Amino acid sequence: MSSGTKVRLPGEIWVLIAAAFVIALGFGLVAPVLPQYAREFGVGIAAASAIVSAFALMRLLFAPASGRLVQMLGERRVYLAGIVIVALSTGACALAQTYWQLLVLRSLGGIGSTMFTVSSMALIIRVSPPAARGRVSGVYSTSFLLGSLLGPLVGGALAGLGLRAPFIIYMVALLLVCVIVFLGLRDSPILSAEEKAGAPAFTFRQGWSEPAYRAILLSSFAGGVAVFGVRMAFVPLLVVEILEQDSGMAGVALTVFAAGNAVVLFASGRLSDRFGRKPFLILGSAICAVGTGVLGFAPSLPWFLLASFVAGLGSGMFSPAQQAALADVIGTRARGGPVLAAFQMAADLGTVLGPIAIGWIAEYTSFGVGMAITGGLLAVTAVAWLFTPEPSRIVHPEDPAHPDHAGDGIDPQCTCDGSDGVPVVRTGLVPSQRPTDSDPSR
Numbered sequence: 068m069s070s071g072t073k074v075r076l077p078g079e080i081w082v083l084i085a086a087a088f089v090i091a092l093g094f095g096l097v098a099p100v101l102p103q104y105a106r107e108f109g110v111g112i113a114a115a116s117a118i119v120s121a122f123a124l125m126r127l128l129f130a131p132a133s134g135r136l137v138q139m140l141g142e143r144r145v146y147l148a149g150i151v152i153v154a155l156s157t158g159a160c161a162l163a164q165t166y167w168q169l170l171v172l173r174s175l176g177g178i179g180s181t182m183f184t185v186s187s188m189a190l191i192i193r194v195s196p197p198a199a200r201g202r203v204s205g206v207y208s209t210s211f212l213l214g215s216l217l218g219p220l221v222g223g224a225l226a227g228l229g230l231r232a233p234f235i236i237y238m239v240a241l242l243l244v245c246v247i248v249f250l251g252l253r254d255s256p257i258l259s260a261e262e263k264a265g266a267p268a269f270t271f272r273q274g275w276s277e278p279a280y281r282a283i284l285l286s287s288f289a290g291g292v293a294v295f296g297v298r299m300a301f302v303p304l305l306v307v308e309i310l311e312q313d314s315g316m317a318g319v320a321l322t323v324f325a326a327g328n329a330v331v332l333f334a335s336g337r338l339s340d341r342f343g344r345k346p347f348l349i350l351g352s353a354i355c356a357v358g359t360g361v362l363g364f365a366p367s368l369p370w371f372l373l374a375s376f377v378a379g380l381g382s383g384m385f386s387p388a389q390q391a392a393l394a395d396v397i398g399t400r401a402r403g404g405p406v407l408a409a410f411q412m413a414a415d416l417g418t419v420l421g422p423i424a425i426g427w428i429a430e431y432t433s434f435g436v437g438m439a440i441t442g443g444l445l446a447v448t449a450v451a452w453l454f455t456p457e458p459s460r461i462v463h464p465e466d467p468a469h470p471d472h473a474g475d476g477i478d479p480q481c482t483c484d485g486s487d488g489v490p491v492v493r494t495g496l497v498p499s500q501r502p503t504d505s506d507p508s509r
Contacts, residue, residue, distance in 0.1 A: 074199040079258070080206075082251035083190055086244045088210040090150075090183070093237035095218015096225075097157065101173075104230045108166035118173050120419075125177030126184070127415040133185040134408025138268055142193060142402075143252055146186035150245045152179025158238030161231040181411065188407045192394040193258065198340060200394045200459075204387035205336020212332065216325055269401035271409055279458040280396045280406065284413045286348065286389055286448045291417025292425070293359050294382050297441045298324065300422035301362070302375070305434055310368055320375045327379020328386075336387030343457045344395070347388035352449035355381025360442025363435035381445075391459070398463030 098119075105115040136145045156175040163169040195203040222233055252258060274280040303317035310316075339347050358378030365371035393410055397403035421441070429437030 074196045074202075076196070076199060076203065077194050079194040079252055079255050080191070080203055082248060083187060083194075084207055084210045086248050087187070087207055088214040089240050089244050091211045091214025092218045092221065093214075093240045095215045096222045096233045097218075097237050099219050099222055100230050100233055104160075105166060105169060107230065108163075108169065110166050114166065118170060121170055121174045122177040122180070123415060123419060125174045126181040127412060127419060129178045129181050130185065130408040130412040130415065131405070133182045134404035134406075136182065137186055137189055137404030137407070138402055142186045142189040143258065145182050146190060147245055147249060149179045149182030149184075149186060150241050150248070152176070153183065154179075154238045154241035154245065157234050157241065161234035161238075181408075184411055185404065185407045188390070188393070188411075189402070189404065190252075190258075191390075192397055192403075193399060194255070195394060195399070197395075197399060200391040201336040201339035201344070201387055202333075203336070204390040204394075205333040208336070208387050208390070209329065209332045212325060212328055216322070216329075269397050269403035269406055271405040274396060274403065274406035274409070277396050277461070278455050279392055279461070282348075282448070282451050282455040283389060283393055283396065283410060283458075285451055286352065286385065287410050287413035288417040289352070289444045289448045290382070290386070290389075291414035292421030293355065293378075293417075293441045293445050295414065296418040296421030297425045297438070298359070298378070300426065301429075301434065301438065305362060305365075305371070305438075306368075309363075309434060310365070310371060312368055316368065320372060323372050324375045324379035324382075327376040327381075328383035331380055331383040332387060335384045336391065339388040339391055339459070344388040344392045344459050345452055345455070345457050347384050348392065348452045349449050351381045351384025351386075351388065352445050352452065353381070354378075354384065356442040356445035356449065357381070358442075359445060360439045363429075363433070363438030395458040395461050398461075400463065 101118055102115040105118045133145065133149075153176050156172045156179060160169055160172045160176075163172060191203060191207060192200075225232060225236070299321075302320050303314065306312045306317040306320055307314055335347050335351065355378050358374050358376070358381055362371065362374045362378070365374050393407070397406055425437045425441055428440060
């Protein structure tokens with residue numbers, strides 16, 4: 068692990084972080100008004116909610132294609148194309164004349180969104196120094212979180228402009244981001260040199276051969292279920308129906324969760340570079356499991372808010388380490404579009420299925436049982452990480468020399484699994500030759 072030396076981050080990272088902030092800010096601007104805007108076309112609550120579901124569904128369905136596009140066209144092209152698609156489809160929403168036009172346009176936005184998500188992860192991995200992957204993930208996640216929190220506040224200040232105005236504002240912001248990213252990455256020495264040399268492909272099969280990647284997919288799915296699915300669906304119901312509070316307190320509970328995230332996001336990512344990913348993946352998943360599991364049993368609002376904060380702390384601990392572990396598996400020089408797409412699909416699948424499955428359980432039992440099962444799923448991921456080799460000890464032959472291993476005398480043919488503190492070295496192997504689980508050398 069890192070000796071504590073500060074690694075300077077390339078300028079490309081700050082361009083992508085600034086873009087993430089603006090994108091999250093705009094999404095937070097549009098999301099709160101979208102169901103109400105749909106209702107303006109005379110549809111019911113279910114149809115209005117379907118606008119949100121359509122966006123998520125298209126993200127899920129188009130993720131594999133986005134991964135293939137990254138492999139074929141490169142990260143920058145897919146990133147810019149995804150932002151343009153979201154920008155134009157969002158701006159067109161302001162001009163929609165019927166509900167069905169709005170539904171189609173938001174669906175197109177979901178396609179662009181998954182193109183942006185997969186390619187942005189690939190770009191961050193590509194330009195991040197191996198010894199600072201956790202720090203980069205923490206800063207990137209923090210910028211996205213801050214944008215998401217400020218978006219609704221900006222939207223409230225602009226409420227007098229009408230329901231269509233946020234869509235136009237978001238479109239303009241996205242087009243501005245597109246220009247900034249194009250100019251900021253156009254002359255990138257890191258990306259240009261590797262595109263000329265030709266980045267090796269890293270397939271899903273190669274990723275699946277790594278125990279760390281299998282644990283990442285499980286963790287991503289569990290996070291989708293608990294953090295993005297069940298929490299968003301159940302917190303308003305728990306606050307209103309169980310605690311008998313005003314619906315506005317549901318927003319407070321969601322904000323408290325975000326505050327727990329913000330407290331530890333940056334620090335956990337940075338410290339995972341020094342102490343490894345596993346401590347934060349295990350402890351973060353366990354803490355989030357406890358906070359989530361007790362939400363359904365909270366006897367009063369203060370206890371409910373405390374549980375929300377604890378769950379947010381846990382989520383903030385494991386999220387940056389999880390993204391950094393994904394970068395550890397792929398490496399800096401490989402192009403892992405399908406691997407990134409599967410990671411995103413796991414989270415989206417959990418987001419879609421979680422509220423349905425846990426909702427069915429809660430309907431026939433109780434909210435407490437449903438939340439306990441959700442917390443249990445997070446606990447399972449914590450146990451899985453206990454038996455998974457440390458991801459940050461994977462060293463790729465095609466990556467730049469990792470400062471932590473420079474001159475340390477590691478045998479270039481070593482294929483240790485990292486469980487004893489020895490790096491997992493793939494030196495001398497091109498990506499297509501990486502050992503599989505059936506390889507006796509592992």
